[in-house]
Amino acid sequence: MMLFQPPLPPHYAELSDEEMADRVRAHKQAFGDRLIILGHHYQQDDVIQFADHAGDSLKLSQLAAKARNARYVVFCGVHFMAESADILTEDEVTVILPDLSAGCSMADMAAIDQVEEAWEQFQSATDARIIPITYVNSTADIKAFVGRHDGACCTSSNARRVVEWALGRGEKILFLPDQHLGRNTAYALGYPLDSMVVYDPNAVDGGLTSEQIRNAKFLLWKGHCSVHGLFTAKHCDLIREADPACKIIVHPECRWEVVQKADVAGSTEYIVKALEEAPDATSWAVGTEIHLVNRLANKYAGRKLIRSLAGVQCLCTTMYRIDLRHLLWSLDELAAGRIVNQIKVDPDTRHWARVSLQRMLDNVPPQPMAAK
Numbered sequence: 078m079m080l081f082q083p084p085l086p087p088h089y090a091e092l093s094d095e096e097m098a099d100r101v102r103a104h105k106q107a108f109g110d111r112l113i114i115l116g117h118h119y120q121q122d123d124v125i126q127f128a129d130h131a132g133d134s135l136k137l138s139q140l141a142a143k144a145r146n147a148r149y150v151v152f153c154g155v156h157f158m159a160e161s162a163d164i165l166t167e168d169e170v171t172v173i174l175p176d177l178s179a180g181c182s183m184a185d186m187a188a189i190d191q192v193e194e195a196w197e198q199f200q201s202a203t204d205a206r207i208i209p210i211t212y213v214n215s216t217a218d219i220k221a222f223v224g225r226h227d228g229a230c231c232t233s234s235n236a237r238r239v240v241e242w243a244l245g246r247g248e249k250i251l252f253l254p255d256q257h258l259g260r261n262t263a264y265a266l267g268y269p270l271d272s273m274v275v276y277d278p279n280a281v282d283g284g285l286t287s288e289q290i291r292n293a294k295f296l297l298w299k300g301h302c303s304v305h306g307l308f309t310a311k312h313c314d315l316i317r318e319a320d321p322a323c324k325i326i327v328h329p330e331c332r333w334e335v336v337q338k339a340d341v342a343g344s345t346e347y348i349v350k351a352l353e354e355a356p357d358a359t360s361w362a363v364g365t366e367i368h369l370v371n372r373l374a375n376k377y378a379g380r381k382l383i384r385s386l387a388g389v390q391c392l393c394t395t396m397y398r399i400d401l402r403h404l405l406w407s408l409d410e411l412a413a414g415r416i417v418n419q420i421k422v423d424p425d426t427r428h429w430a431r432v433s434l435q436r437m438l439d440n441v442p443p444q445p446m447a448a449k
Contacts, residue, residue, distance in 0.1 A: 080177035089402045094123060097405045101127050104408040110146040117154040118345050119366040119393045123401045124153050133345045135161065135213050135232050142166050149173065151407060153399045155181045159420035160217040164430050172420045175403035179395050181214060186300035187254035189218040191278040202287035208247035210239055212255050221426045224433035231437055233329050234344035236262040239437055253298030261329045261336050263295050275299050304391050305330035308364045312387045313338035316362045325386060326351060327364030335364060355381055362386040366393050
């Protein structure tokens, strides 16, 4: 979801990094535990330094929900993450996104009207019970749709368990919006690629016939992560040629062929933990966002060799819009009694989105995905 972010007042451009950092520290001290700043793993270092918690999107929202004294949550991430924080926190908690233009291209690939149209097509094509699953990287509207239709959310760490849960309740799965996570998860469970079809919301009838819908076990939405989609099988081959001892670890949002060539695939949290526990003097090529890769490389410099799987800058450009200036501006306004960029989900959408999230939390604890 792309929202309009007005330009900041001109004087913010004149502030040095040191001045901005000092002012953010002062705001944090003044607000105390009434304020929580959350920083996603892919955030820039000059912002993440002020985060009370760093992690993946769902973990951060859950931490915000547990902070009983917090009245303001400033989410340094992207729009759907701030929505999840609003869904999981109490009504009196105000969630703020420092830059409204920080959206997610993957989440935007599944609009609610497209999903409702696809659902009607699926229902017309087959009498089989379809359980919808949505990755947390989706809008509140999509989470609510899934909640209304007996489905659940999933994360990259528990997608396997959610799919198993859904297969116990239905004959087919609609997995959205990330086709790659859906494909990698189903394949890891032993389902062949020909049991999966891709629904393209921009093609006539989604590019699928009724027969294809009836024959498929998994209906994968044609969506992807713009960052993880940059990694290719060729990148894996080049790493193997240059350093045969190097281990390759990738996020399951990567393409199927990349995951197959990797040694390990797992969520962002899993990657962080795996590299923390890796023996010294080991070499790793990491297929995920460059800010996190660089942060890990610096943290373990001199002990472990950590580098990006690709030579290109695999940068989450929308996350990059949350910078120190926008963080300071949002806190300046809050200190002046003005709430800017509040993310508020309407009550009905909030209810059903929370249902889909709660089904996941109640039934499917995280489980790392294996690469093969």
